[in-house]
Amino acid sequence: MMEPHAELEAQIEQWRGYVQRRQAISAADIDELEDHLRGQIADRQATGLDDEEAFLVAIKRLGNLDAVSREFAREHSDRLWKQLVLVPESSDDGGAPPWRELAVVLAFAVGAGIAVKAGLAWLDDGAAQARNLGLLVFPFLAGYFVWTRRLTPRVAAMLLVPFAALAVVVNVYPFASGGSTELLAILHAPIALWLLAGVAYAGGRWRSDSRRMDFARFTGELAIYYTLLALGGAVLVGLTFAALQVVGVDLEPILAEWILPFAMPGALIVAAWLVEAKQNVVENIAPVLTRVFTPLTVIMLLTLLGVFAAAGGLTDVNRDLLILMDAILVLVLCLLLYSISARDPLAPPRLPDALQLVLVVAALAVDAVMLTAMLTRIAEFGFSPNKVAALGLNLLLLVHLVRAAWLALGFLRRRRAFAQLERWQTRYLPVYGAWAAIVVVIFPPLFGFV
Amino acid sequence: MRIDKDLVAASATPLVLGILTEGDLYGYAILKRVSELSGGGMQWTDGMLYPLLHRLERLGYVSSLWGTSEAGRRRKHYAITPAGRDALADRQEQWSVVASALRQVWQTAQQPPATAAGWA
Numbered sequence: 062m063m064e065p066h067a068e069l070e071a072q073i074e075q076w077r078g079y080v081q082r083r084q085a086i087s088a089a090d091i092d093e094l095e096d097h098l099r100g101q102i103a104d105r106q107a108t109g110l111d112d113e114e115a116f117l118v119a120i121k122r123l124g125n126l127d128a129v130s131r132e133f134a135r136e137h138s139d140r141l142w143k144q145l146v147l148v149p150e151s152s153d154d155g156g157a158p159p160w161r162e163l164a165v166v167l168a169f170a171v172g173a174g175i176a177v178k179a180g181l182a183w184l185d186d187g188a189a190q191a192r193n194l195g196l197l198v199f200p201f202l203a204g205y206f207v208w209t210r211r212l213t214p215r216v217a218a219m220l221l222v223p224f225a226a227l228a229v230v231v232n233v234y235p236f237a238s239g240g241s242t243e244l245l246a247i248l249h250a251p252i253a254l255w256l257l258a259g260v261a262y263a264g265g266r267w268r269s270d271s272r273r274m275d276f277a278r279f280t281g282e283l284a285i286y287y288t289l290l291a292l293g294g295a296v297l298v299g300l301t302f303a304a305l306q307v308v309g310v311d312l313e314p315i316l317a318e319w320i321l322p323f324a325m326p327g328a329l330i331v332a333a334w335l336v337e338a339k340q341n342v343v344e345n346i347a348p349v350l351t352r353v354f355t356p357l358t359v360i361m362l363l364t365l366l367g368v369f370a371a372a373g374g375l376t377d378v379n380r381d382l383l384i385l386m387d388a389i390l391v392l393v394l395c396l397l398l399y400s401i402s403a404r405d406p407l408a409p410p411r412l413p414d415a416l417q418l419v420l421v422v423a424a425l426a427v428d429a430v431m432l433t434a435m436l437t438r439i440a441e442f443g444f445s446p447n448k449v450a451a452l453g454l455n456l457l458l459l460v461h462l463v464r465a466a467w468l469a470l471g472f473l474r475r476r477r478a479f480a481q482l483e484r485w486q487t488r489y490l491p492v493y494g495a496w497a498a499i500v501v502v503i504f505p506p507l508f509g510f511v
Numbered sequence: 512m513r514i515d516k517d518l519v520a521a522s523a524t525p526l527v528l529g530i531l532t533e534g535d536l537y538g539y540a541i542l543k544r545v546s547e548l549s550g551g552g553m554q555w556t557d558g559m560l561y562p563l564l565h566r567l568e569r570l571g572y573v574s575s576l577w578g579t580s581e582a583g584r585r586r587k588h589y590a591i592t593p594a595g596r597d598a599l600a601d602r603q604e605q606w607s608v609v610a611s612a613l614r615q616v617w618q619t620a621q622q623p624p625a626t627a628a629g630w631a
Binding site: 090095096097101104123124125128129132135137 | 587
Protein backbone atom coordinates (compact mmCIF):
# COMPACT_ATOMS: atom_id res chain seq x y z
CA MET A 62 0.00 0.00 0.00
CA MET A 63 2.87 2.40 0.82
CA GLU A 64 4.79 1.70 -2.37
CA PRO A 65 2.41 3.32 -4.88
CA HIS A 66 2.53 6.59 -2.90
CA ALA A 67 6.31 6.73 -2.67
CA GLU A 68 6.48 9.28 -5.46
CA LEU A 69 3.85 11.44 -3.80
CA GLU A 70 5.79 11.34 -0.54
CA ALA A 71 8.94 12.36 -2.40
CA GLN A 72 7.06 15.24 -4.01
CA ILE A 73 5.75 16.44 -0.64
CA GLU A 74 9.26 16.17 0.80
CA GLN A 75 10.61 18.24 -2.08
CA TRP A 76 7.89 20.83 -1.54
CA ARG A 77 8.77 21.02 2.16
CA GLY A 78 12.40 21.67 1.30
CA TYR A 79 11.31 24.40 -1.06
CA VAL A 80 9.09 26.11 1.51
CA GLN A 81 11.75 25.76 4.22
CA ARG A 82 13.88 28.28 2.39
CA ARG A 83 11.32 30.98 3.17
CA GLN A 84 12.47 32.73 6.29
CA ALA A 85 9.01 33.99 7.19
CA ILE A 86 7.53 30.49 7.31
CA SER A 87 8.58 28.58 10.39
CA ALA A 88 8.94 24.81 10.72
CA ALA A 89 5.64 24.60 12.63
CA ASP A 90 3.91 26.56 9.85
CA ILE A 91 5.26 24.10 7.32
CA ASP A 92 3.81 21.23 9.36
CA GLU A 93 0.49 23.04 9.33
CA LEU A 94 0.64 23.70 5.60
CA GLU A 95 1.65 20.10 4.96
CA ASP A 96 -1.35 18.88 6.91
CA HIS A 97 -3.49 21.11 4.73
CA LEU A 98 -1.81 19.87 1.58
CA ARG A 99 -2.37 16.27 2.56
CA GLY A 100 -6.03 16.96 3.37
CA GLN A 101 -6.53 18.54 -0.03
CA ILE A 102 -4.67 15.70 -1.79
CA ALA A 103 -6.77 13.07 0.01
CA ASP A 104 -10.01 14.81 -1.06
CA ARG A 105 -8.82 15.10 -4.67
CA GLN A 106 -7.87 11.42 -4.67
CA ALA A 107 -11.34 10.59 -3.37
CA THR A 108 -12.81 12.27 -6.45
CA GLY A 109 -10.75 9.97 -8.65
CA LEU A 110 -7.57 11.93 -9.39
CA ASP A 111 -4.29 10.07 -9.32
CA ASP A 112 -1.44 11.02 -6.98
CA GLU A 113 0.27 13.41 -9.30
CA GLU A 114 -2.88 15.22 -10.39
CA ALA A 115 -4.05 15.49 -6.80
CA PHE A 116 -0.68 16.90 -5.75
CA LEU A 117 -0.68 19.45 -8.56
CA VAL A 118 -4.23 20.62 -7.77
CA ALA A 119 -3.43 20.87 -4.05
CA ILE A 120 -0.27 22.88 -4.71
CA LYS A 121 -2.14 25.16 -7.09
CA ARG A 122 -4.87 25.82 -4.55
CA LEU A 123 -2.30 26.54 -1.84
CA GLY A 124 -1.42 29.57 -3.92
CA ASN A 125 1.66 31.34 -5.16
CA LEU A 126 4.38 30.67 -2.61
CA ASP A 127 5.85 34.17 -2.94
CA ALA A 128 2.49 35.77 -2.14
CA VAL A 129 1.78 33.37 0.72
CA SER A 130 5.26 33.89 2.12
CA ARG A 131 4.72 37.64 1.92
CA GLU A 132 1.52 37.28 3.94
CA PHE A 133 3.40 35.25 6.54
CA ALA A 134 6.13 37.89 6.61
CA ARG A 135 3.53 40.62 7.14
CA GLU A 136 2.15 38.75 10.13
CA HIS A 137 5.50 37.57 11.51
CA SER A 138 7.91 40.35 10.56
CA ASP A 139 10.08 39.47 13.55
CA ARG A 140 11.05 36.24 11.85
CA LEU A 141 12.98 38.13 9.22
CA TRP A 142 15.34 39.12 12.02
CA LYS A 143 16.96 35.94 13.11
CA GLN A 144 16.79 35.65 16.83
CA LEU A 145 19.83 34.62 18.79
CA VAL A 146 18.70 32.50 21.72
CA LEU A 147 21.60 32.17 24.10
CA VAL A 148 19.84 30.18 26.75
CA PRO A 149 17.47 27.67 25.14
CA GLU A 150 14.00 27.65 26.67
CA SER A 151 13.88 23.95 27.29
CA SER A 152 16.22 21.09 26.66
CA ASP A 153 14.10 18.14 25.56
CA ASP A 154 17.09 15.95 24.87
CA GLY A 155 17.66 15.53 28.59
CA GLY A 156 21.14 17.03 28.28
CA ALA A 157 22.79 19.56 30.52
CA PRO A 158 20.54 22.24 32.01
CA PRO A 159 20.54 25.32 29.77
CA TRP A 160 22.22 27.57 32.31
CA ARG A 161 25.20 25.30 32.78
CA GLU A 162 27.01 26.40 29.64
CA LEU A 163 26.61 30.06 30.56
CA ALA A 164 27.89 29.37 34.05
CA VAL A 165 30.93 27.53 32.71
CA VAL A 166 31.68 30.30 30.22
CA LEU A 167 31.47 32.92 32.94
CA ALA A 168 33.73 30.81 35.14
CA PHE A 169 36.32 30.66 32.35
CA ALA A 170 35.99 34.40 31.78
CA VAL A 171 36.46 35.21 35.46
CA GLY A 172 39.34 32.72 35.61
CA ALA A 173 41.08 34.50 32.73
CA GLY A 174 40.54 37.80 34.56
CA ILE A 175 42.02 36.45 37.79
CA ALA A 176 45.01 35.00 35.90
CA VAL A 177 45.74 38.32 34.21
CA LYS A 178 45.27 40.25 37.45
CA ALA A 179 47.58 37.86 39.31
CA GLY A 180 50.14 38.01 36.51
CA LEU A 181 50.11 41.80 36.59
CA ALA A 182 50.50 41.76 40.36
CA TRP A 183 53.40 39.28 40.46
CA LEU A 184 55.35 40.45 37.43
CA ASP A 185 56.40 43.95 38.22
CA ASP A 186 58.43 44.43 35.05
CA GLY A 187 56.27 45.91 32.25
CA ALA A 188 58.00 43.92 29.51
CA ALA A 189 57.58 40.65 31.43
CA GLN A 190 53.90 41.43 31.81
CA ALA A 191 53.57 42.05 28.09
CA ARG A 192 55.43 38.82 27.23
CA ASN A 193 53.12 36.78 29.44
CA LEU A 194 49.77 38.37 28.68
CA GLY A 195 48.83 35.93 25.93
CA LEU A 196 50.10 32.99 27.95
CA LEU A 197 47.88 33.98 30.85
CA VAL A 198 44.69 34.13 28.79
CA PHE A 199 45.33 31.20 26.47
CA PRO A 200 44.64 28.35 28.94
CA PHE A 201 41.13 29.67 29.54
CA LEU A 202 40.24 30.06 25.90
CA ALA A 203 41.72 26.67 25.06
CA GLY A 204 40.05 25.26 28.18
CA TYR A 205 36.70 26.49 26.90
CA PHE A 206 37.25 24.66 23.60
CA VAL A 207 38.47 21.55 25.41
CA TRP A 208 35.31 21.64 27.50
CA THR A 209 32.81 22.29 24.67
CA ARG A 210 34.43 19.79 22.34
CA ARG A 211 35.16 17.16 25.01
CA LEU A 212 38.71 16.81 23.74
CA THR A 213 40.74 13.72 24.45
CA PRO A 214 43.76 13.91 26.77
CA ARG A 215 45.98 13.30 23.74
CA VAL A 216 44.76 16.53 22.12
CA ALA A 217 45.04 18.38 25.42
CA ALA A 218 48.65 17.23 25.67
CA MET A 219 49.20 18.36 22.08
CA LEU A 220 48.14 21.83 23.25
CA LEU A 221 49.95 21.77 26.53
CA VAL A 222 53.44 20.88 25.27
CA PRO A 223 53.90 23.79 22.84
CA PHE A 224 52.22 26.10 25.34
CA ALA A 225 54.62 25.10 28.10
CA ALA A 226 57.59 25.35 25.72
CA LEU A 227 56.56 28.86 24.73
CA ALA A 228 56.04 29.87 28.35
CA VAL A 229 59.50 28.63 29.29
CA VAL A 230 61.22 30.30 26.34
CA VAL A 231 59.54 33.64 26.90
CA ASN A 232 60.40 33.70 30.60
CA VAL A 233 63.84 32.07 30.67
CA TYR A 234 65.52 33.85 27.75
CA PRO A 235 67.78 36.66 29.05
CA PHE A 236 66.26 39.38 26.88
CA ALA A 237 68.17 42.65 26.83
CA SER A 238 65.93 45.25 28.39
CA GLY A 239 64.03 47.13 25.69
CA GLY A 240 65.75 45.10 22.96
CA SER A 241 64.11 44.43 19.63
CA THR A 242 64.12 40.63 20.04
CA GLU A 243 62.02 41.09 23.14
CA LEU A 244 59.59 43.33 21.30
CA LEU A 245 59.42 40.79 18.48
CA ALA A 246 58.71 38.01 20.98
CA ILE A 247 55.94 40.11 22.53
CA LEU A 248 54.39 40.64 19.09
CA HIS A 249 54.77 37.10 17.79
CA ALA A 250 53.95 34.96 20.83
CA PRO A 251 50.21 35.75 20.64
CA ILE A 252 50.15 34.74 16.95
CA ALA A 253 51.69 31.36 17.73
CA LEU A 254 49.28 30.96 20.65
CA TRP A 255 46.33 31.92 18.51
CA LEU A 256 47.08 29.20 15.97
CA LEU A 257 47.50 26.80 18.88
CA ALA A 258 44.05 27.87 20.02
CA GLY A 259 42.99 26.96 16.47
CA VAL A 260 44.11 23.39 17.14
CA ALA A 261 41.84 23.38 20.19
CA TYR A 262 39.04 24.98 18.15
CA ALA A 263 39.34 22.31 15.50
CA GLY A 264 39.01 19.69 18.22
CA GLY A 265 42.43 18.31 17.35
CA ARG A 266 41.40 17.81 13.69
CA TRP A 267 43.60 20.69 12.64
CA ARG A 268 44.66 18.97 9.44
CA SER A 269 41.13 19.25 8.07
CA ASP A 270 40.81 22.11 5.56
CA SER A 271 37.21 22.80 6.44
CA ARG A 272 37.98 23.01 10.15
CA ARG A 273 40.76 25.44 9.38
CA MET A 274 38.39 27.56 7.37
CA ASP A 275 35.93 27.42 10.26
CA PHE A 276 38.66 28.72 12.52
CA ALA A 277 39.37 31.55 10.09
CA ARG A 278 35.68 32.44 10.12
CA PHE A 279 35.64 32.17 13.89
CA THR A 280 38.61 34.53 14.15
CA GLY A 281 36.95 37.19 12.03
CA GLU A 282 33.66 37.01 13.89
CA LEU A 283 35.48 37.01 17.20
CA ALA A 284 37.33 40.19 16.29
CA ILE A 285 34.04 41.87 15.44
CA TYR A 286 32.21 40.66 18.54
CA TYR A 287 35.15 41.59 20.74
CA THR A 288 35.16 45.08 19.25
CA LEU A 289 31.43 45.41 19.86
CA LEU A 290 31.80 44.27 23.46
CA ALA A 291 34.72 46.65 23.94
CA LEU A 292 32.73 49.56 22.53
CA GLY A 293 29.77 48.76 24.75
CA GLY A 294 32.05 48.42 27.74
CA ALA A 295 33.77 51.70 26.94
CA VAL A 296 30.43 53.53 26.77
CA LEU A 297 29.35 52.00 30.07
CA VAL A 298 32.62 52.78 31.82
CA GLY A 299 32.73 56.28 30.34
CA LEU A 300 29.24 57.13 31.58
CA THR A 301 29.96 55.73 35.05
CA PHE A 302 33.24 57.60 35.06
CA ALA A 303 31.59 60.90 34.20
CA ALA A 304 28.74 60.42 36.68
CA LEU A 305 31.13 59.55 39.52
CA GLN A 306 33.39 62.46 38.66
CA VAL A 307 30.47 64.83 39.12
CA VAL A 308 29.99 63.60 42.68
CA GLY A 309 33.74 63.77 43.26
CA VAL A 310 34.76 60.10 43.09
CA ASP A 311 37.70 59.24 40.85
CA LEU A 312 37.28 55.87 39.16
CA GLU A 313 40.60 55.89 37.32
CA PRO A 314 42.71 53.80 39.75
CA ILE A 315 39.99 51.17 39.93
CA LEU A 316 39.68 51.15 36.15
CA ALA A 317 43.36 50.49 35.58
CA GLU A 318 43.79 48.17 38.55
CA TRP A 319 40.65 46.08 38.42
CA ILE A 320 38.19 46.74 35.63
CA LEU A 321 40.51 46.45 32.62
CA PRO A 322 42.47 43.37 33.81
CA PHE A 323 39.20 41.52 34.26
CA ALA A 324 37.12 42.99 31.44
CA MET A 325 39.60 42.58 28.59
CA PRO A 326 40.39 38.86 28.91
CA GLY A 327 36.84 38.11 30.13
CA ALA A 328 35.35 39.76 27.06
CA LEU A 329 37.52 37.56 24.85
CA ILE A 330 36.08 34.37 26.35
CA VAL A 331 32.53 35.74 26.24
CA ALA A 332 33.02 36.85 22.63
CA ALA A 333 34.28 33.36 21.74
CA TRP A 334 31.18 31.87 23.32
CA LEU A 335 28.87 34.32 21.49
CA VAL A 336 30.45 33.46 18.16
CA GLU A 337 30.00 29.75 18.91
CA ALA A 338 26.40 30.25 20.03
CA LYS A 339 25.35 32.30 17.04
CA GLN A 340 27.20 30.19 14.48
CA ASN A 341 24.14 28.88 12.67
CA VAL A 342 21.66 31.54 13.64
CA VAL A 343 23.06 34.83 12.50
CA GLU A 344 24.72 35.63 9.23
CA ASN A 345 28.48 36.07 9.51
CA ILE A 346 29.45 39.73 9.55
CA ALA A 347 33.09 39.50 8.46
CA PRO A 348 32.25 38.44 4.87
CA VAL A 349 29.68 41.23 4.60
CA LEU A 350 32.33 43.73 5.64
CA THR A 351 34.77 42.32 3.09
CA ARG A 352 32.22 43.07 0.36
CA VAL A 353 32.24 46.70 1.41
CA PHE A 354 35.94 47.03 1.99
CA THR A 355 37.41 45.10 -0.92
CA PRO A 356 36.80 47.88 -3.49
CA LEU A 357 37.80 50.56 -0.98
CA THR A 358 41.03 48.74 -0.19
CA VAL A 359 41.82 48.47 -3.90
CA ILE A 360 41.49 52.25 -4.13
CA MET A 361 43.70 52.68 -1.06
CA LEU A 362 46.43 50.39 -2.42
CA LEU A 363 46.40 52.10 -5.81
CA THR A 364 46.67 55.50 -4.12
CA LEU A 365 49.64 54.30 -2.09
CA LEU A 366 51.33 52.93 -5.20
CA GLY A 367 50.72 56.22 -6.97
CA VAL A 368 52.26 58.18 -4.10
CA PHE A 369 55.29 55.86 -3.96
CA ALA A 370 55.79 56.18 -7.71
CA ALA A 371 55.53 59.97 -7.51
CA ALA A 372 58.06 60.00 -4.66
CA GLY A 373 60.42 58.00 -6.82
CA GLY A 374 60.88 54.85 -4.79
CA LEU A 375 61.24 54.10 -1.13
CA THR A 376 64.98 54.20 -0.49
CA ASP A 377 64.90 56.53 2.46
CA VAL A 378 61.76 55.38 4.19
CA ASN A 379 61.75 54.84 7.90
CA ARG A 380 60.84 51.76 9.87
CA ASP A 381 57.38 53.01 10.87
CA LEU A 382 56.24 53.11 7.27
CA LEU A 383 57.40 49.55 6.71
CA ILE A 384 55.47 48.37 9.77
CA LEU A 385 52.37 50.24 8.60
CA MET A 386 52.63 48.69 5.16
CA ASP A 387 52.95 45.24 6.69
CA ALA A 388 49.76 45.92 8.62
CA ILE A 389 48.02 46.94 5.39
CA LEU A 390 49.13 43.75 3.65
CA VAL A 391 47.89 41.63 6.56
CA LEU A 392 44.57 43.46 6.28
CA VAL A 393 44.41 42.63 2.57
CA LEU A 394 45.06 39.03 3.41
CA CYS A 395 42.21 39.02 5.92
CA LEU A 396 39.88 40.56 3.33
CA LEU A 397 40.89 37.83 0.91
CA LEU A 398 40.44 35.08 3.46
CA TYR A 399 37.00 36.24 4.60
CA SER A 400 35.59 36.82 1.17
CA ILE A 401 36.77 33.33 0.26
CA SER A 402 35.38 31.81 3.45
CA ALA A 403 31.88 33.07 2.66
CA ARG A 404 31.77 32.16 -0.99
CA ASP A 405 29.85 29.24 -2.39
CA PRO A 406 32.66 27.16 -3.94
CA LEU A 407 30.36 25.91 -6.69
CA ALA A 408 29.13 29.29 -7.95
CA PRO A 409 30.64 30.47 -11.25
CA PRO A 410 33.10 33.39 -11.26
CA ARG A 411 31.48 36.80 -10.91
CA LEU A 412 32.47 40.43 -10.62
CA PRO A 413 33.51 40.26 -6.92
CA ASP A 414 35.96 37.51 -7.83
CA ALA A 415 37.56 39.71 -10.47
CA LEU A 416 37.70 42.55 -7.97
CA GLN A 417 39.39 40.22 -5.53
CA LEU A 418 42.05 39.42 -8.10
CA VAL A 419 42.61 43.15 -8.64
CA LEU A 420 43.02 43.51 -4.89
CA VAL A 421 45.55 40.71 -4.72
CA VAL A 422 47.53 42.07 -7.67
CA ALA A 423 47.58 45.57 -6.16
CA ALA A 424 48.75 44.09 -2.85
CA LEU A 425 51.46 42.19 -4.72
CA ALA A 426 52.67 45.41 -6.30
CA VAL A 427 52.79 47.08 -2.90
CA ASP A 428 54.59 44.07 -1.46
CA ALA A 429 57.16 44.17 -4.26
CA VAL A 430 57.85 47.87 -3.58
CA MET A 431 58.21 47.07 0.10
CA LEU A 432 60.59 44.19 -0.49
CA THR A 433 62.76 46.35 -2.71
CA ALA A 434 62.88 49.07 -0.08
CA MET A 435 63.64 46.54 2.61
CA LEU A 436 66.43 44.85 0.72
CA THR A 437 67.93 48.25 -0.01
CA ARG A 438 67.86 49.05 3.69
CA ILE A 439 69.40 45.73 4.60
CA ALA A 440 72.16 46.20 1.99
CA GLU A 441 72.82 49.64 3.37
CA PHE A 442 72.59 49.08 7.13
CA GLY A 443 73.05 45.32 7.50
CA PHE A 444 70.79 42.80 9.22
CA SER A 445 68.86 43.48 12.37
CA PRO A 446 66.23 41.33 14.09
CA ASN A 447 63.47 43.76 13.10
CA LYS A 448 64.50 43.83 9.47
CA VAL A 449 64.79 40.06 9.20
CA ALA A 450 61.40 39.60 10.89
CA ALA A 451 59.81 42.11 8.51
CA LEU A 452 61.58 40.61 5.50
CA GLY A 453 60.43 37.13 6.49
CA LEU A 454 56.83 38.23 6.91
CA ASN A 455 56.91 40.00 3.55
CA LEU A 456 58.31 36.95 1.82
CA LEU A 457 55.60 34.79 3.37
CA LEU A 458 52.96 37.29 2.22
CA LEU A 459 54.51 37.38 -1.25
CA VAL A 460 54.32 33.61 -1.64
CA HIS A 461 50.77 33.60 -0.30
CA LEU A 462 49.59 36.37 -2.60
CA VAL A 463 51.37 35.14 -5.75
CA ARG A 464 49.87 31.70 -5.45
CA ALA A 465 46.44 33.16 -4.55
CA ALA A 466 46.57 35.45 -7.59
CA TRP A 467 47.58 32.56 -9.84
CA LEU A 468 44.75 30.34 -8.57
CA ALA A 469 42.22 33.19 -8.73
CA LEU A 470 43.22 33.88 -12.32
CA GLY A 471 42.79 30.21 -13.14
CA PHE A 472 39.37 30.28 -11.51
CA LEU A 473 38.29 33.40 -13.41
CA ARG A 474 39.35 31.76 -16.65
CA ARG A 475 37.36 28.72 -15.58
CA ARG A 476 40.46 26.53 -15.68
CA ARG A 477 40.38 25.73 -11.96
CA ALA A 478 37.86 25.00 -9.27
CA PHE A 479 37.29 27.58 -6.56
CA ALA A 480 38.03 24.91 -3.96
CA GLN A 481 41.69 24.98 -4.99
CA LEU A 482 41.92 28.66 -4.10
CA GLU A 483 40.17 27.95 -0.84
CA ARG A 484 42.46 25.05 -0.01
CA TRP A 485 45.55 27.15 -0.68
CA GLN A 486 44.44 29.65 1.96
CA THR A 487 43.82 27.05 4.64
CA ARG A 488 46.94 25.03 3.82
CA TYR A 489 49.10 28.12 4.14
CA LEU A 490 47.79 29.29 7.52
CA PRO A 491 50.12 27.15 9.70
CA VAL A 492 53.11 28.69 7.95
CA TYR A 493 52.39 31.95 9.74
CA GLY A 494 52.22 30.12 13.07
CA ALA A 495 55.53 28.40 12.38
CA TRP A 496 57.12 31.73 11.43
CA ALA A 497 55.81 33.36 14.61
CA ALA A 498 57.24 30.47 16.65
CA ILE A 499 60.61 30.86 14.89
CA VAL A 500 60.65 34.59 15.67
CA VAL A 501 59.89 33.92 19.33
CA VAL A 502 62.11 30.89 19.87
CA ILE A 503 65.06 31.19 17.45
CA PHE A 504 65.51 34.91 16.88
CA PRO A 505 66.56 35.90 20.43
CA PRO A 506 69.52 33.44 20.67
CA LEU A 507 70.37 34.08 17.00
CA PHE A 508 70.73 37.80 17.56
CA GLY A 509 72.17 37.58 21.08
CA PHE A 510 68.92 38.68 22.84
CA VAL A 511 69.38 42.29 21.81
CA MET B 512 -19.45 33.01 -9.95
CA ARG B 513 -16.18 34.42 -8.59
CA ILE B 514 -16.38 36.72 -5.61
CA ASP B 515 -14.28 39.86 -5.78
CA LYS B 516 -11.08 39.45 -3.77
CA ASP B 517 -11.60 42.59 -1.68
CA LEU B 518 -14.96 41.23 -0.64
CA VAL B 519 -13.40 37.89 0.24
CA ALA B 520 -10.75 39.63 2.31
CA ALA B 521 -13.28 41.76 4.15
CA SER B 522 -15.51 38.83 5.00
CA ALA B 523 -12.72 36.41 5.90
CA THR B 524 -12.39 37.30 9.59
CA PRO B 525 -16.10 37.09 10.50
CA LEU B 526 -16.46 33.93 8.44
CA VAL B 527 -13.60 32.15 10.16
CA LEU B 528 -14.69 33.31 13.61
CA GLY B 529 -18.27 32.33 12.86
CA ILE B 530 -17.25 28.88 11.68
CA LEU B 531 -15.19 28.36 14.81
CA THR B 532 -18.23 29.09 17.01
CA GLU B 533 -19.61 25.78 15.68
CA GLY B 534 -16.64 24.00 17.27
CA ASP B 535 -12.86 23.64 17.13
CA LEU B 536 -11.45 22.98 13.68
CA TYR B 537 -8.13 22.70 11.82
CA GLY B 538 -7.18 24.79 8.82
CA TYR B 539 -8.24 22.56 5.99
CA ALA B 540 -11.61 21.84 7.65
CA ILE B 541 -12.27 25.57 8.04
CA LEU B 542 -11.62 26.07 4.36
CA LYS B 543 -13.91 23.22 3.40
CA ARG B 544 -16.64 24.71 5.55
CA VAL B 545 -16.24 28.09 3.83
CA SER B 546 -16.59 26.39 0.50
CA GLU B 547 -19.71 24.52 1.67
CA LEU B 548 -21.35 27.62 3.12
CA SER B 549 -20.82 29.65 -0.02
CA GLY B 550 -21.83 26.82 -2.31
CA GLY B 551 -18.32 26.79 -3.72
CA GLY B 552 -18.57 30.47 -4.62
CA MET B 553 -15.88 31.66 -2.25
CA GLN B 554 -12.56 30.21 -3.30
CA TRP B 555 -9.72 31.30 -1.09
CA THR B 556 -6.09 30.88 -1.89
CA ASP B 557 -5.59 28.11 0.61
CA GLY B 558 -2.21 29.31 1.86
CA MET B 559 -3.60 32.71 2.82
CA LEU B 560 -5.81 31.20 5.51
CA TYR B 561 -2.86 30.51 7.79
CA PRO B 562 -1.41 34.01 8.09
CA LEU B 563 -5.00 35.11 8.82
CA LEU B 564 -5.41 32.47 11.54
CA HIS B 565 -2.07 33.50 13.03
CA ARG B 566 -3.14 37.12 13.06
CA LEU B 567 -6.40 36.23 14.81
CA GLU B 568 -4.37 34.24 17.31
CA ARG B 569 -2.07 37.19 17.95
CA LEU B 570 -5.12 39.42 18.48
CA GLY B 571 -6.39 36.88 20.98
CA TYR B 572 -9.53 35.99 19.01
CA VAL B 573 -8.59 32.35 18.60
CA SER B 574 -6.36 29.95 20.46
CA SER B 575 -4.52 27.04 18.94
CA LEU B 576 -3.50 23.60 20.07
CA TRP B 577 -1.35 20.99 18.37
CA GLY B 578 -3.01 17.61 18.13
CA THR B 579 -2.74 14.65 15.82
CA SER B 580 -4.73 13.81 12.70
CA GLU B 581 -6.32 10.41 11.97
CA ALA B 582 -3.14 9.56 10.05
CA GLY B 583 -1.09 10.35 13.16
CA ARG B 584 0.40 13.56 11.82
CA ARG B 585 0.78 16.85 13.68
CA ARG B 586 -2.30 18.97 13.21
CA LYS B 587 -3.05 22.41 14.61
CA HIS B 588 -6.57 22.97 15.89
CA TYR B 589 -8.08 26.38 16.39
CA ALA B 590 -10.76 27.41 18.93
CA ILE B 591 -12.54 30.73 19.34
CA THR B 592 -11.89 32.66 22.56
CA PRO B 593 -14.32 34.90 24.49
CA ALA B 594 -12.54 37.92 22.97
CA GLY B 595 -13.11 36.34 19.58
CA ARG B 596 -16.81 36.00 20.29
CA ASP B 597 -16.98 39.69 21.23
CA ALA B 598 -15.16 40.60 18.03
CA LEU B 599 -17.52 38.41 16.05
CA ALA B 600 -20.57 40.05 17.63
CA ASP B 601 -19.13 43.43 16.73
CA ARG B 602 -18.44 42.40 13.13
CA GLN B 603 -21.89 40.89 12.91
CA GLU B 604 -23.48 44.22 13.78
CA GLN B 605 -21.34 46.01 11.21
CA TRP B 606 -22.21 43.49 8.55
CA SER B 607 -25.95 43.70 9.39
CA VAL B 608 -25.86 47.43 8.80
CA VAL B 609 -24.00 46.97 5.53
CA ALA B 610 -26.30 44.14 4.45
CA SER B 611 -29.49 46.01 5.25
CA ALA B 612 -28.24 49.13 3.46
CA LEU B 613 -27.34 47.03 0.44
CA ARG B 614 -30.73 45.29 0.50
CA GLN B 615 -32.52 48.64 0.33
CA VAL B 616 -30.29 49.75 -2.50
CA TRP B 617 -31.02 46.56 -4.46
CA GLN B 618 -34.76 47.11 -3.99
CA THR B 619 -34.76 50.73 -5.15
CA ALA B 620 -32.43 49.82 -7.99
CA GLN B 621 -34.81 47.08 -9.18
CA GLN B 622 -37.98 49.25 -9.12
CA PRO B 623 -37.17 51.87 -11.75
CA PRO B 624 -34.84 50.11 -14.21
CA ALA B 625 -35.49 52.77 -16.83
CA THR B 626 -33.55 55.53 -15.01
CA ALA B 627 -30.59 53.23 -14.42
CA ALA B 628 -30.49 52.44 -18.13
CA GLY B 629 -30.71 56.14 -18.93
CA TRP B 630 -27.45 56.80 -17.10
CA ALA B 631 -25.52 54.12 -18.84
